[in-house]
Amino acid sequence: MGQNSGYTTVDGEFDTLEDRSFLTIDDFKIEGKVIILRIDINSSVNPENGDILDNTRIKRHADTVKELSEKNAKIIILAHQSRPGKLDFVSLKKHAKIMSDIINIKIKFVPDLYGKEAISSIQKLKNSDILMLENVRFDEQEIELNKFENNNFEKQSNSKMVAKLSPLADLFINDAFAAAHRCQPSLVGFAEKLPAIAGRVMQRELDFLGKAIASGPQPRIAILGGSKAADSVAISEYFLKKGVDYVLTGGVVANIFLIAAGINIGKSSNEFIKKNIPNYEDVIDKAKYLLKNYNDQIIYPNDVALNNEGNRLGVQIESLPTEYPIHDIGLDTLVNYIEYIDKAGTVIANGPMGVFEDAEFAVGTREVFQSISNNPNMTVVGGGETAMAFNQMGLTSKIEHVSTGGGACIAFMADETMPALEAMRRSKNKYSKE
Numbered sequence: 001m002g003q004n005s006g007y008t009t010v011d012g013e014f015d016t017l018e019d020r021s022f023l024t025i026d027d028f029k030i031e032g033k034v035i036i037l038r039i040d041i042n043s044s045v046n047p048e049n050g051d052i053l054d055n056t057r058i059k060r061h062a063d064t065v066k067e068l069s070e071k072n073a074k075i076i077i078l079a080h081q082s083r084p085g086k087l088d089f090v091s092l093k094k095h096a097k098i099m100s101d102i103i104n105i106k107i108k109f110v111p112d113l114y115g116k117e118a119i120s121s122i123q124k125l126k127n128s129d130i131l132m133l134e135n136v137r138f139d140e141q142e143i144e145l146n147k148f149e150n151n152n153f154e155k156q157s158n159s160k161m162v163a164k165l166s167p168l169a170d171l172f173i174n175d176a177f178a179a180a181h182r183c184q185p186s187l188v189g190f191a192e193k194l195p196a197i198a199g200r201v202m203q204r205e206l207d208f209l210g211k212a213i214a215s216g217p218q219p220r221i222a223i224l225g226g227s228k229a230a231d232s233v234a235i236s237e238y239f240l241k242k243g244v245d246y247v248l249t250g251g252v253v254a255n256i257f258l259i260a261a262g263i264n265i266g267k268s269s270n271e272f273i274k275k276n277i278p279n280y281e282d283v284i285d286k287a288k289y290l291l292k293n294y295n296d297q298i299i300y301p302n303d304v305a306l307n308n309e310g311n312r313l314g315v316q317i318e319s320l321p322t323e324y325p326i327h328d329i330g331l332d333t334l335v336n337y338i339e340y341i342d343k344a345g346t347v348i349a350n351g352p353m354g355v356f357e358d359a360e361f362a363v364g365t366r367e368v369f370q371s372i373s374n375n376p377n378m379t380v381v382g383g384g385e386t387a388m389a390f391n392q393m394g395l396t397s398k399i400e401h402v403s404t405g406g407g408a409c410i411a412f413m414a415d416e417t418m419p420a421l422e423a424m425r426r427s428k429n430k431y432s433k434e
């Protein structure tokens with residue numbers, strides 16, 4: 001068992017969150033230990049030549065890998081790339097090379113997972129050596145055993161991969177926050193056999209996302225947009241319960257709240273919701289419930305930009321409905337949102353304000369994102385597409401924390417059960433007692 005009990009954060013600043021219930025690298029003597037390190041370097045890949053188009057995730061995990069190597073561990077990296085049947089479902093060979101170049105330490109790539117070649121390479125590891133094994137999703141069981149049943153990870157822990165690799169290792173470090181909403185052997189199975197602890201990426205994600213929601217400097221605001229309205233309404237509820245002061249809405253999320261407030265948004269925008277939002281009636285009912293209970297805290301647009309045959313047409317919501325679809329927040333709303341952002345102690349952003357891919361309707365998103373990046377306080381960006389939009393706008397370096405997670409970040413923000421986090425919590429209970 002490690003030298004410290006309890007959870008130690010990177011900067012010691014966070015102390016109130018339930019998610020402190022994980023063990024971390026600081027809790028264990030790492031030197032000489034054989035460590036299975038699960039990371040998430042699932043990246044955008046050019047299907048024609050297999051080249052990696054975006055190395056953001058590889059860079060983020062490189063720090064954990066480097067730290068472990070410098071602490072003289074023997075490191076076995078596990079990761080996935082895409083899913084069977086997809087064009088970017090490729091080997092991790094190029095990922096290993098990129099990571100090796102980033103940390104300037106050799107990473108041996110082995111095109112095997114738990115067969116003879118993998119086992120003998122593991123047995124030859126010396127202190128500080130790094131080995132990356134093949135895409136875990138090349139293994140059928142990683143795909144098949146993807147269920148979370150009654151808090152039970154038995155099937156995953158009895159999988160071939162876990163059975164073959166866990167006897168060779170001392171510790172399991174889960175750094176794959178971006179896959180923590182999945183329940184696959186490589187993410188939860190090892191936690192039943194080895195102490196399972198959070199890596200640095202995982203730790204930082206939980207610290208920043210957790211703190212921004214529950215205890216970041218006030219006023220805390222969330223800006224929720226985009227078209228995943230069911231997720232965003234669930235996130236709004238959790239955030240408001242946790243004490244977030246205001247939820248500002250844009251995109252389809254705003255349209256749902258406009259409907260819930262009794263405003264007729266017009267045939268075209270209504271049809272979009274009916275067609276694209278599963279169980280949209282339930283989502284609207286939930287939005288009505290939230291407006292009833294948190295009326296002053298949910299802010300929706302008082303003017304919008306309509307798409308009149310490709311041209312931007314600004315109208316106050318009193319002038320709705322019209323035949324044109326709503327494609328952006330209006331300019332009065334934008335000014336109002338920027339005031340909230342400027343005064344905020346904490347800003348959490350997920351989702352664009354409108355159809356920002358079209359220059360005519362990009363103003364709301366661009367200006368809101370720009371003012372978030374100008375806020376000197378705690379700024380957190382979550383969700384794959386939002387992170388990508390910040391990147392494209394060149395604003396990422398001005399944000400305090402950009403989550404590596406897409407679906408995982410949304411699941412965390414909506415307070416869904418995340419199997420990989422459950423597995424680490426269980427491991428802490430088990431190993432803290434020993």
Ligand code: 3PG
Nearest residue numbers: 040042082178179406407
């Ligand atoms: C992601 O990119 O969101 C994660 O790597 C999880 O990938 P998945 O959705 O294929 O499980």
